[in-house]
Amino acid sequence: MKQKHWLDNPDNVRLLWRGFLLTLVLTVALGALIDLHPHFPIESWFGFYAAYGFLACLLMIIVAKAMGLLLKRPDTFYEGDHCDD
Amino acid sequence: MxxxxxxxxxxxxxxxxxxxxxxxxxxxxxxxxxxxxxxxxxxxxxxxxxxxxxxxxxxxxxxxxxxxxxxxxxxxxxxxxxxxxxxxxxxxxxxxxxxxxxxxxxxxxxxxxxxxxxxxxxxxxxxxxxxxxxxxxxxxxxxxxxxxxxxxxxxxxxxxxxxxxxxxxxxxxxxxxxxxxxxxxxxxxxxxxxxxxxxxxxxxxxxxxxxxxxxxxxxxxxxxxxxxxxxxxxxxxPGTEILIWIGIFMIFYGIVYALLENDMRRILAYSIVNQVGFMITGIGIGTEMALNGAAAHAVSHIIYKALLLMTAGAVLVATNRRKCSELGGLFHSMPLTTLCACIGALAISSFPLTSGFISKSMVSQAAIDGHMQTVWLFLTAASAGVFLHAGIKFPWFVFFQKDSGLRPAEPPLSMRFGMVLFAILCVAIGLWPDFLYAMLPYAVVYVPYTAAHVVTQLQLLLFSGLAFFVMLNYLKRTPTITLDADWLWRASGPAAGRTIASALQISLACMRKGFAAANVMLSAAINRQRLPDGFLLRSWPSANMSLWVMVMLLSYLALYYLE
Structure with missing residues (x-):
C-alpha cells in the first residue's frame, strides 16, 4: 500500500464512467448510421440491441432475486452431511 | 487390423x-x-x-x-x-x-x-x-x-x-x-x-x-x-429438436444460479452449464452452421473457461479464500492475474476480438438462418446474461469492488505461464478465426466481423454492463448458497429415508411386541394341556367308554342292514 493505484483515485473512476457512458451513446448512434442487415423485423427498431440487452439483464436479475427469496440458504446449510455415514 | x-x-x-x-x-x-x-x-x-x-x-x-x-x-x-x-x-x-x-x-x-x-x-x-x-x-x-x-x-x-x-x-x-x-x-x-x-x-x-x-x-x-x-x-x-430447449434451459439456469452465488469458483461452475447450453442448443438446431458453431464454441470455451479457473486458482492459492464477499481489490497486487481474468471474461462474453465472438455467434446465426425467432431472442438475451453473470461479475467481485485489504503476490512462474498462454490463445482465435474455422467438421461460410455484427454485439454487451452497475446494490454478495435439485438427494431424500426408516422401525417393534404377546398366550394354552388336568392326560369316567362302545356296535348293526 505504498503508492496508490490510479484506479483508487475517484477522479479517474469518474473519468472511466464518463468514457463508458460516451461509448454507450456512440454504439447506439453507430447502430443508427450503418446498415444492420436486420433479419427479423424486431431488429430494425431503433436501438433494439441496447434496449433488449439492458431489459433482459434487468429481468434476469429480478428473476434471480425472486428465486433467491425462496431458495437461498446460509452457506452452512449442508454442513455436516459428509459425516452422515 | x-x-x-x-x-x-x-x-x-x-x-x-x-x-x-x-x-x-x-x-x-x-x-x-x-x-x-x-x-x-x-x-x-x-x-x-x-x-x-x-x-x-x-x-x-x-x-x-x-x-x-x-x-x-x-x-x-x-x-x-x-x-x-x-x-x-x-x-x-x-x-x-x-x-x-x-x-x-x-x-x-x-x-x-x-x-x-x-x-x-x-x-x-x-x-x-x-x-x-x-x-x-x-x-x-x-x-x-x-x-x-x-x-x-x-x-x-x-x-x-x-x-x-x-x-x-x-x-x-x-x-x-x-x-x-x-x-x-x-x-x-x-x-x-x-x-x-x-x-x-x-x-x-x-x-x-x-x-x-x-x-x-x-x-x-x-x-x-x-x-x-x-x-x-x-x-x-445432431438435429434432435428437444436439445434446443434443454440447451436454453441450461443457459438460463446457469445465469440465474451464478447471479445468486457467492463462491467464485461456483460462479464459474454454473457458467460452464450456461456455456454448454449454447452448444447443446446448436446441436439441437442441427444445421451445418449450428454444428460448426457448437464445435467451435466448445474449443473457445475450453480455453477461456480454463483461463478463468486458472485465475481463480491463482487467487485461491494466494489468499486461501473462495467467497466473493471476502475478496476484492486484488488488482493492486495481482495485475497480471487481473488482466488474464479480464481477457477470459471478455472472451466468455463474446466481445469482438476474442474467441467467444467468433464461435458463439455461429449458433445465433444458425437460429437466424432457420428463422427461429424465439430461439434467437432467447440466445440474444442469454448472451447479454453471460456478460452479466460471468463477464463482469467474476472479475468485479474478485479483483475490484471494495478493497478487501488483501495484497497477495502474483502466483509462481509456471502458473503465470499457463494463464498467459491461454490468454494469448483467447485473443489469437478472436483475431484469426480462420485457423479454427478450417478445423471445423463442415466448410465454414460465415464472416464474423461485419460492421453490423460488431456494433450490435457491442450495444448488447455494453448495455448489459450498464444494467450490472445500475443494479449493483441488488447483486451484493451474501454468504449464502442456493438450493438446487441436489437438495433432493442431499437433504430431503436422506430425511425422507430417515423418516421411513424410523417409521419402519416403530412398526416393526409394534409387530414384534404383538407377536411376543400372541406367542406367550399360545404357549400357555398348549402348556396347560400338558399338565395332569390337561385334555389328554385327564382320567375319564368308565361310563363314557361303555357309551362309545354302544354307539359303535349300533352303527355296525345299522351298516349291516343297509348292505
Missing part, C-alpha cells in the same frame, strides 16, 4: 499417467509437459479413417477412428492437458496430475472411438479419473462431494450401458454414428450423454463437485466431462 504406425493418442496420455508417479524432480516436470505435448502432436499426425479395427466377441470394434470432428476435440483436449499440466506444475499433491492425465486421456479415447463399446469403456474411465482428482484434495467436503459426483456418474454410466446394449440388440451395429431418439435404447443413450453434459434435472452435480477440487484440479475438471458429452451429442444426436 491394427496399422502399426498409428499410435493411439489416448493411450500415450494414459500410459503417461501411470509413468508420472515413478518420476521425481526435474524429470517429472519434463514428463508433465512432454506427455501431453507428444499426445498433441500424435493427434495431428493421424490420418482420417478407422485406423484400428479389432473384433471382440461378434463385434468389430474401432478404438481409433479419426475424422475432422474427432481430431478437433482430441486436439483441444491434448492442448488443455498440456496447459493444465503447465499450470499445475507447482501442485504438491502427487495423485492429482496422474489422475488428470488418466482423465484427459480417456476423454481423448471417447472422441477417437469409432464404436459404442469403446465409447463406454473410456466414458467410465473418465468418471474414475475425475473422481480421483476430487479425492486428491483430501478435505472432508471434497470426499463427500466426490461420492455424490461418482454416484451421479455411475448412474449415468448404467443408463448409458443399458442404452448401448439395447441399441446393439436392435440394430446389430456397434458403430457410433448419428442416431434418432426413436427407441427406448436410443433415449437411454441420449439421457446418459446428457447427464454428463450437466443437463437438467442433474445439473447440480457440476457446481457441487468441481469447486471442491484443488486450485489446479478444477482447471482440468472444467474441460473434459461436459465437452466430451458435447462431442458425443454432436456425433450421435
Amino acid at each position: 491394427i496399422s502399426a504406425f498409428a499410435l493411439h493418442p489416448a493411450l500415450i496420455l494414459i500410459a503417461g499417467a501411470f509413468l508420472l508417479p515413478l518420476l521425481k524432480g526435474q524429470m517429472r516436470n519434463m514428463a508433465v509437459l512432454a506427455i501431453p505435448a507428444t499426445t498433441l502432436v500424435s493427434v495431428f499426425l493421424l490420418p482420417d479413417g478407422k485406423l484400428w479395427e479389432t473384433s471382440w466377441l461378434d463385434y468389430t470394434l474401432a478404438p481409433l477412428a479419426v475424422d475432422q470432428l474427432s481430431r478437433l476435440f482430441a486436439g483441444i483436449f491434448a492442448l488443455m492437458a498440456l496447459a493444465g499440466g503447465l499450470f499445475a506444475l507447482h501442485q504438491q499433491n502427487r495423485l492429482e496430475m496422474p489422475a488428470a492425465y488418466l482423465y484427459a486421456g480417456s476423454a481423448i479415447g471417447v472422441v477417437l472411438a469409432g464404436d459404442l463399446i469403446t465409447v463406454f469403456v473410456f466414458w467410465e474411465l473418465m468418471a474414475i479419473g475425475s473422481t480421483l482428482i476430487i479425492w486428491s484434495t483430501g478435505t472432508p467436503s471434497a470426499w463427500a462431494a466426490s461420492r455424490r459426483y461418482l454416484t451421479v456418474h455411475l448412474a449415468g454410466g448404467v443408463i448409458l450401458f443399458a442404452g448401448i446394449t439395447g441399441h446393439i440388440i436392435e440394430t446389430g451395429n456397434v458403430g457410433f454414428s448419428a442416431m434418432q431418439a426413436n427407441s427406448i435404447a436410443n433415449w437411454l443413450i441420449l439421457i446418459g450423454f446428457l447427464i454428463n453434459a450437466g443437463a437438467p434435472p442433474f445439473s447440480a452435480w457440476l457446481p457441487d463437485a468441481y469447486p471442491e477440487a484443488s486450485w489446479s484440479g478444477m482447471v482440468f475438471l472444467s474441460a473434459f466431462t461436459t465437452k466430451t458429452a458435447v462431442y458425443v451429442l454432436l456425433r450421435g444426436f
